[in-house]
Amino acid sequence: MEILSTGEKIRRARIYKGYTLKYICEDKISVSKMSCIENDKVVPEEWILKFLSKKLDLDIDYLKDDVRSQINKNLERLKKLDRNDYQEQLIYNLSYAEEYGYYKESFEIMHLMFVYNIQMKRYEKLQVLMSKYYDTCLKSKSDENQLIYYMDIAKYFYCSEEYMQAAGYYNTVKEEAKKRKDNEFITRATFNECHCYIMAKQYDIAYEIAKGLMDLIIFFDNDLKKAESFHMMALLTLINNKDDFQHYENKAYELYGENKINIANAVFNYAQAMFTLNLKDRAVEYIRKGLSCCPSEEEETLVKYMLKCIEELIENNIIEEAEKISDGAINYAINLKDMRYIEKAYHLKALILGKKGDLSSKEMYMNLSLDALMKYGTKKQVYERYMEMGHMYYKMKNINESIKYFSLALNINKTI
Template sequence: MQILTLGEKIRKLRKEKNMSLRELGGDYVSKAQLSYIENGKASPSIELLKYLAQRLDVDLEYLLATEKDQVKRYCRLWLEEMKVHVNLNNISDAEKMYKKIDKYAQKYDLTEILAENNLLMAKAYINVKLYDDALSNIQKSFYYYSKISNIEKVIEAIIKEGNIYTLKGLYEIALNKYRQAYTFYSQLPIKNLELESNILYNISTCYHILKDKKNAKKYAEEVLRIDNQLKDAKRYAQSLLKYASTLILNEEYAKAEEVLKKANKLLKKQEDKKTKAFIENNFGCIYLESGEYEKAYKHLMEAKQIKEEMNLDELPTTLFELYKYYLKIGEEEKALKQLESAIEFSIERKLKDYIVKGLDYYIEYLVNKKSYEKAIVKIKEQISILEKMEM
């Protein structure tokens, strides 16, 4: 990692361009003044910085970036690299990256980086079932997100903590965590119905396991009410199934049958060509992972064709798999074409999750190629797009 002062940046750029101090300054600034700036004995005005950025053909932002800004950028890149290790379950590599990020983030007081680093490390430990280690990282993440008042991320950390206790079979502790998450949810200035539904779904599940019939049904009804507002047929069908299970627990069999019929009717509407597209996509994923690339390609192209014909929002999921396919067979240009198509499609339709996923793949690709500057550009692009969408 190379952290440069303003003077060092100017000197480095000047030498790269084989430019003397006199050539850099021109008629605008003297050689002596530039020498003072390069040696850290003088600070330029913003106007002078703009001039130097133009002369050196570099973004003004690069010259303005403080030492802390530079470290933050490196940490962001390392987080992207760490995500790859987490997804591949390379726990030792993930731990090395975690320690590296933690060291610099602690030194420069990068609270948000510390929070993300711990949440990501928790995910890594969950993947390999090291639940106690994961809990330690989640609690640190909770502390850091609380410190910067990022309530949605605080809620995410608490839900993950609840999920771990559920996996450990400690349902009463898990229930307390989900209820704590719901308390924090009430503090959000703008409500996120999907998040609220997820919390209540988990609460209902815990009550169900604990045989609390009344509360299991009560919270399942709340989930049903919210999911009906979300206008997502598949999600609503799933919440109907959850509600039906609580009705069975309460021995309300006739009503449960009625709800199940409604759920079944909704699920049937999702079948036919759309269901076939999802099935073809899943076959493609399976064959891709097992190394049967010809079969994978055949199924993925079938899924792509159906999704394009039906104009489905889920098209990017298949394009992402085709991106992976082309990478595996060594055709990087075609791979990037699929990835760019997925991102473009997602931006056009304002599909936040797919935008983030697509740009994450792109950043991962660039990091693996050691194209760190390009990766930074992509990260900025991701932030800019999401900010414009007001998400």
């Protein structure tokens, strides 16, 4: 993805062939002008490019392919390819875009870098990039770029779990987009603002925003976003005790179509809300419904879904229902040979057995879980598990084992 200016291409080809400036100029171009062309101080005319393409045996289109064009081609390739040096390539292209004053391209590269670092959860890097990103946005002198910048900053705050900060930026985008009558940005910002208030558990405000979103759904260009909007509205009508939950629930299912995992996830969200509202019987019914929706042929998707259902049931003390699912989750996890799922399944089984008062069986599954965790867990995760084991053995009145695990926890805590 090397970038070469027209002058650099000419100079490299000339030197490679062993030609002097005077030789390639003949009596048609002055040596001083050719020197300026090679050093990118003068833009060559069309006839000069045609003359040099023949003299140096270079394709005319190759000579005409300027720095801006090469940057744009590189960006298109980077968007399509999964490269280990993705960020390095962006930085390389940015250096040329900035050198040549291509602010449109500079902004696009900064946007790609910012989104990439959000995805990689490199929040310290994002804080460093933020001021440069803003300066690049100003230099691009584009109202649309300003909206993109604010959307990206909002996403950063959302991923950092600073939901009210994120909501403020999304609201700014919404108000600015209204001035421009840009319905696409208004709709996206409204959807995301609503989601921020849900995450902040300010459900009354989220509901009012969602009502406005219902009038904007037509501006989404795909059914998935429309389905997610109805799903969000269904959730908020449920939480705010409104009457039209079933209407929005059915609209969401209709638009999700054959996408079983999206339907299952929506059902799980409703179950969570029902538990919060103390509608336990209905919540359990929805947990069962979600499990029946989840595609059984996709084992990894299914085991992840089963594990989060078990976790939710344990949290709400629905132990018998959790136990019905747990053995199946363990079997799927073992079939997948994925240590993370195996560890999680064993740990949840241990918690179930503990809730039932079967401490000896809990001890066995806790040890199986710990063995799996030691193969991949972070120091913090291992520390927390040692502490949990210490408390378990204390309850079992096995003081020696309890002291052993508390000591292990203290030792590892010194290195965190």
